[in-house]
Amino acid sequence: MKTKLFAAAALALGLATGAAQAEPLKIGFIYIGPTGDFGWSYQHDQGRKAIEKALGDQVETTYLESVPEGPDAERSIERLARAGNKLIFTTSFGYMDPTLKVAKKFPDVKFEHATGYKRADNVSTYSSRFYEGRYVIGQIAAKMSKTGTAGYIASVPIPEVVRGINAFMLGAQSINPDFKVKVIWVNSWFDPGKEADAAKALIDQGVDIIAQHTDSPAATQVAEERGIHSFGQASDMIKFGPKAQLTAIVDNWSDYYISRAKAVIDGTWKSEDTWGGFDKEMVHLAPFTNMPDDVKAMAEETEAKIKSGELHPFTGPIMKQDGSEWLKDGEVADDGTLLGMNFYIKGIDDKLPQ
Amino acid sequence: MTMFEAILLTVITASTPLLLAAIGELVVERSGVLNLGVEGMMVMGAVMGFAGAQWTGNPYAGIVCAVLAGMFMALIFAFVTQTLVANQVASGLALTLLGLGLSGMLGEAFVGQPGIKLPALDIPGISDIPFIGPVFFGQDLLVYLSFALVVAVTWFLFVSRTGLKLRAIGDNHVSAHALGIPVVRYRYLAILFGGACSGLAGAYLSLAYTPQWVENMTAGRGWIALALVVFGSWRPWRVVVGAYLFGAVWISQLHLQALGSGIPSQFLSSLPYIATIVVLVLISSNRRLSLINTPAALGKPFVPER
Missing domain, CATH: 3.40.50.2300 (Response regulator)
Structure with missing residues (x-):
C-alpha cells in the first residue's frame, strides 16, 4: 500500500516537474x-x-x-x-x-x-x-482582356492597396500602354455581398477581367456566373471560378x-x-489556368524574373498620375516610398480617396 | 439587356435580404417586442441554409433549414424575454453575439466550398413582357416571397382581426390582456415569424446573393433592417421604399465610382445610409401620425397578473 502511494506521489511529482520544464x-x-x-x-x-x-x-x-x-x-x-x-x-x-x-x-x-x-x-x-504578384496579373489581364479594361475592387485606401493597383497597372501597361482600369472602393475589408455588387457594377460597365483586393471569393463567383475572367485574392479560389480564375495571389x-x-x-x-516576396515564398501565384499557352509562358517568365531579382515592378521611367516624374529611366523605387505609397501612377483614371 | 435593367436587377438582389428581415421585424415590433437579434438570426439562417443545400443538394431544402434555424434562435429569444421576462435589448444583443459565434463554429467545414445557387423561376407569359418581365419576373423564389410577404403582412396587420389584436397588444399589453387576448402567446408567434423571416434573409445571402458561406457574411445587414423598420415608422410599404431606396443608392454609388466620378468614395459609401434616413424621416415627418404608428408598448416587459 505504502509503495503504491509512493509511486503515485513520485509520478505526480514527475509530471509536475516535467510540465515545468x-x-x-x-x-x-x-x-x-x-x-x-x-x-x-x-x-x-x-x-x-x-x-x-x-x-x-x-x-x-x-x-x-x-x-x-x-x-x-x-x-x-x-x-x-x-x-x-x-x-x-x-x-x-x-x-x-x-x-x-x-x-x-x-x-x-x-x-x-x-x-x-x-x-x-x-x-x-x-x-x-504582394505587388510582385499584382504586376504579373496585370500583364495577364492586358493579354487576356478584349475590351482593354479591367475592373479592380479595392478595399480601403491604405498604401498596401494603392501599391497593388499601381503594380497591376504597370504590369498591364508593359503589355498595352493604353490599358484602362476601373476602380471601385468598397471601403470595407469584408462584405461579400458588397464585393459581389461591385463586381456586377464593373461587369455591367464593360470590363471583362476582375482583380480584387478584398477578401472573399464573391467577386470570383460573379465572374464565373457572367462568363468573364478574374483573379483570386489571398487564397486559391479556383473552386469558386473553375472557368473564371486565371490565377490567384496566395499569401503564405x-x-x-x-x-x-x-x-x-x-x-x-x-x-x-x-x-x-516570390523569393521567400511569402507570396506565390496559384496555377495559371484558363489562358493560352503563350500568356502562361509570359507570366511564368515574369514571375521567374521577379523572383531572381532581374525585374523590379517599380522600375522607371514611371510618372505620377498628374504627369510629374516619379522615377527616372532605370531608377528603382526604394522600399520606404513603396511602403508609404499614397499616389497613383499615370494612366489610372480613378481619383485616390484621401 | 440595357444598362438600366442590369442595374435594376442588382438593386433587387441588394434590397431583398433587407426587405425580408425588416418585414419580419416589423411584425415583431408591432406586437410590442424589440428584438435586436436580427443579425444573429440572419447569420444562422445563412449558415444553416448553406448547410441544408449542401447536405441534400437542393437549395429549397436549404431554405427550409434556414427558416428553422431562424425560428430556433427566435424561440430562445422568446423564451428569455416572454417567459423569463428578461430585458429585451440585452437579450437581443446577446442573440446577435450568439448567432455570430455559433454560425462561425457550425460553418467551419463549409469555408472554401462553393454553394448551390437558387435557380431563377420564370413565370410563363409574364416573364416575357419586355422590361418588366426579365427584371421583376426572372427572379428566384425568395424575391417573389419577399413581395408576397409585404402584401400578406399589410393585409394581416391592417385588415385581419388577428392583426388588429396584435397591434392592440403592441400599443397596450395591459389593456389587451384585460380584454382576454393571450399576450404572451401572440408575442411568441410574432417573434417566431420574425425569426423565420430573418432566416429567409440569411438563406438569400448564402444561396442567392453570394452562394457561399463565409463567417459574418451578413456584414451588418441585420442592423440595417432594424433601422429600416424604425425609420419606416412601422408601415410595411414604407419599409419597402426604405429597403429599395437603400439598395438603389448602394448600387448606384458603386456605378458612380466605376465611372470615375471623382467624388470621394468614403462619401459615396455612406450615401445609402444618409439617403435612406433622410427620405424616411421626411415621409414620416407628420408627428401626430408617427405617434399613432409607434407601438406604445415597444420593448416594455409584460408580466401577466394572476
Whole structure:
C-alpha cells in the first residue's frame, strides 16, 4: 500500500516537474476578419496552425478574430499580453499604433505587426511583396482582356492597396500602354455581398477581367456566373471560378511564423523588418489556368524574373498620375516610398480617396 | 439587356435580404417586442441554409433549414424575454453575439466550398413582357416571397382581426390582456415569424446573393433592417421604399465610382445610409401620425397578473 502511494506521489511529482520544464511558448494572434473569411485572416490562421503543427508541445496559440481597427484593437492586444502570451502577431495595417502602445507597456513581450512600418525594440514588422504578384496579373489581364479594361475592387485606401493597383497597372501597361482600369472602393475589408455588387457594377460597365483586393471569393463567383475572367485574392479560389480564375495571389505566412516562433524559443528574436516576396515564398501565384499557352509562358517568365531579382515592378521611367516624374529611366523605387505609397501612377483614371 | 435593367436587377438582389428581415421585424415590433437579434438570426439562417443545400443538394431544402434555424434562435429569444421576462435589448444583443459565434463554429467545414445557387423561376407569359418581365419576373423564389410577404403582412396587420389584436397588444399589453387576448402567446408567434423571416434573409445571402458561406457574411445587414423598420415608422410599404431606396443608392454609388466620378468614395459609401434616413424621416415627418404608428408598448416587459 505504502509503495503504491509512493509511486503515485513520485509520478505526480514527475509530471509536475516535467510540465515545468517544457512550459510552452504562448503565442497570440489578432485578426481583422473572421478565420472563416477564406481570404486574409484565413491565411494568417493557416500560419497559426502551421506553427502548432511544426512546434507541437513547445507552443500554445490563441487568437482573437474580427477585431476592428481602433480602440478595440488596443484592448484586445493588451488582453493577449496580459494572458501571458510572449509573442503576439497583429495582422492588419490599422493595428500599427495600438500595437506600439501596448508594446511599450509590455517590454518583455515580442510583437509582430503585419504590413506596417513602425518598429520598436520589441516590435518587428513583416509583410509580403504582394505587388510582385499584382504586376504579373496585370500583364495577364492586358493579354487576356478584349475590351482593354479591367475592373479592380479595392478595399480601403491604405498604401498596401494603392501599391497593388499601381503594380497591376504597370504590369498591364508593359503589355498595352493604353490599358484602362476601373476602380471601385468598397471601403470595407469584408462584405461579400458588397464585393459581389461591385463586381456586377464593373461587369455591367464593360470590363471583362476582375482583380480584387478584398477578401472573399464573391467577386470570383460573379465572374464565373457572367462568363468573364478574374483573379483570386489571398487564397486559391479556383473552386469558386473553375472557368473564371486565371490565377490567384496566395499569401503564405507559415514559414515566417514558424521561424519567428523558433527564434523566440531559442532566444534569438530581435526587432527587424521582413518584406518577402516570390523569393521567400511569402507570396506565390496559384496555377495559371484558363489562358493560352503563350500568356502562361509570359507570366511564368515574369514571375521567374521577379523572383531572381532581374525585374523590379517599380522600375522607371514611371510618372505620377498628374504627369510629374516619379522615377527616372532605370531608377528603382526604394522600399520606404513603396511602403508609404499614397499616389497613383499615370494612366489610372480613378481619383485616390484621401 | 440595357444598362438600366442590369442595374435594376442588382438593386433587387441588394434590397431583398433587407426587405425580408425588416418585414419580419416589423411584425415583431408591432406586437410590442424589440428584438435586436436580427443579425444573429440572419447569420444562422445563412449558415444553416448553406448547410441544408449542401447536405441534400437542393437549395429549397436549404431554405427550409434556414427558416428553422431562424425560428430556433427566435424561440430562445422568446423564451428569455416572454417567459423569463428578461430585458429585451440585452437579450437581443446577446442573440446577435450568439448567432455570430455559433454560425462561425457550425460553418467551419463549409469555408472554401462553393454553394448551390437558387435557380431563377420564370413565370410563363409574364416573364416575357419586355422590361418588366426579365427584371421583376426572372427572379428566384425568395424575391417573389419577399413581395408576397409585404402584401400578406399589410393585409394581416391592417385588415385581419388577428392583426388588429396584435397591434392592440403592441400599443397596450395591459389593456389587451384585460380584454382576454393571450399576450404572451401572440408575442411568441410574432417573434417566431420574425425569426423565420430573418432566416429567409440569411438563406438569400448564402444561396442567392453570394452562394457561399463565409463567417459574418451578413456584414451588418441585420442592423440595417432594424433601422429600416424604425425609420419606416412601422408601415410595411414604407419599409419597402426604405429597403429599395437603400439598395438603389448602394448600387448606384458603386456605378458612380466605376465611372470615375471623382467624388470621394468614403462619401459615396455612406450615401445609402444618409439617403435612406433622410427620405424616411421626411415621409414620416407628420408627428401626430408617427405617434399613432409607434407601438406604445415597444420593448416594455409584460408580466401577466394572476
